[in-house]
Amino acid sequence: MSDPTPEAPQPPAKRRLSTRGACAFCLRSFSKGAIVRHLETCPARQAAHLPGRKGSVHISVESRDDRRYWMHLEVANSAILADLDVFVRDTWLECCGHLSEFRAGRMSYASSPDPDWNDGSMDVPVGRVLQPGAALEYDYDFGSTTRLYIRVRENHPFRSGEAPVVLLARNEAPEWTCVACGAPATAVCTTCIWEGSGFLCEKCSGEHPCTEEMLLPVVNSPRMGVCGYVG
């Protein structure tokens, strides 16, 4: 059934280059810049500190290609690099068990180290790699790569939880609108996304000419629309 006075198709929502994010402890929302200072003073985070433990290191992680996707993490000094790999896979990346790698300067730490390439293993204490001021790159999947940029901010004498990696804050989901009708998008067509027109609402997904296998859900992750990533 067609609407007698259809509205003109809306252009995609203006893509904001920055996203706000919520503190994982008090759930308040802050700009990407302001949250760093907040995390240092948040009373709810301080209440979560575990006394008498080895400390932690505060890092930020963001998508290399789309800086609207970002997280702040606290990595326990007792953790190994593989713990951080597991965390970013679980939160943002895992679709079908691809290989991954951290790179810091000329060193690399791979999920499946290749001796011919002089890879290090991820079974390495974080203190050896996550030094304040250091910057690392991380790749998930060497085919359809999702690349992350990691900045090491500072060491803390405390930990804010039992897990080897604790989420401090992450970006709120960017809003995407259906290219056909302007309603909030729920799916992305992995073919049409390359022409910048892949976002679809639930209703228009059913009428989209590409096959259903081409559609993936809209998710709050820099791997949205890539390989088989469903969140």
Ligand SMILES: [Zn+2]
């Ligand atoms: Zn807070």
Ligand SMILES: [Zn+2]
């Ligand atoms: Zn995959």
Ligand SMILES: [Zn+2]
């Ligand atoms: Zn629509």
Ligand SMILES: [Zn+2]
């Ligand atoms: Zn399509």
